[in-house]
Amino acid sequence: MLDPKDFANINTYYGFSVGDDVLREIVRKLQNIIKPGDIIARLSENKFGLFVKNLYAKEQILDYIEILKDTLSKPITVSYGNIDIEFNIGVSFFPDNAKNAQDLLAKAYVALKHAKEGNYPYKFYQKEDEEQLIKQIQLKKDLEKAVKENEFTLYYQPYVKNASSEICGAECLLRWDHNGKIIAPGVFIETLEATGLIEYVEDFIIDKVAYFQKTILTQYKKTIPISINIAPNSFKSKSIIRKLTNAIKKYDLDPKYLSIEILERLFIENFDYIKQILHTIKGLGVSIALDDFGTGYSSLSYLSQLPINTIKIDISFIKTLETNQTSYQLVKAIASISKNLNLKTIAEGVENSNQQKILKDLEIDCLQGYLFYKPMDEENFKQLLNSTIYTI
16 A cells, blocks of 8 residues: 655645646556556555555565655656655555455555554554554544543642742643543543644643632632643644633633643744744733753744743753763753743752752752652642642
């Protein structure tokens, strides 16, 4: 099974008529390769299938794939000029992988999917890949049910002032209450984002946090800023602006109590577009924190251009702070740059007093980690705020 990479871009940039010409040329190339008795088929808009007979040894199969790659890699000439196309290829075998044509196609699709996910030019079917795909499909179904039946819950991890250890804010963390077991987002967050379900979950998170803030203000006459992790796709659709605006209006909340956390990789694709959205969010009065700083895009040039309030130093640097001189120098540099740009710094993953001492010497503003507080559910967090001195 063959799938041309990024074919949708051809239709977008050149138009559907050019896209059709390209598809016809792909078919012509494939027809020049196949032998009598082989079958070529167009399986979907831009996926093609080849049933190839009389390939027995692995060397023959690899040679055939190389012929395919060489033939298909030659530029396709259209009215706009030459278009280069690369392919992902998934391969399955009869009778080793399947005993009929339908199952053979299904196995080839599994191989193709993993070729695309790993950006391999081709991949042979493996049972482990199919098992993984089945798990992904089941996870997607379970998450759809979780969204529908509201199985998600929020935990909160406070962070403290370095100078006094007083709580000065908290990060909201998503958890999934699945069959009585609390599951951390590392298991499911990628699937939520890939399926678009994250849009519904973020609506829930932002509304829940805003309601919690309003409740605390009513009960204790005081609250702290709470930050929310936002998926990159929410910026592409601008839905984050709607979500924040609705929550602030619904609960008549002072936006200074809300903060969003964004990842560096967000800026790679369209810096100017993201910058515009962030300025709009800042205009709402919501604070912006740059999460996992130092592990992604890491261009210092954007720090002065973006309306960022806080830099969160990634846990990977804090873990090796005591033993790795490079980590120490990087944290020191981040602290210096942040101070010069008037940005607050938060170190993530602080687990011992020696790390705390080093970060205090480096003048990191706030600390977050198990040395102070583990993530806790809403009720325990509320009790903590009621019994603890904290500052904004």
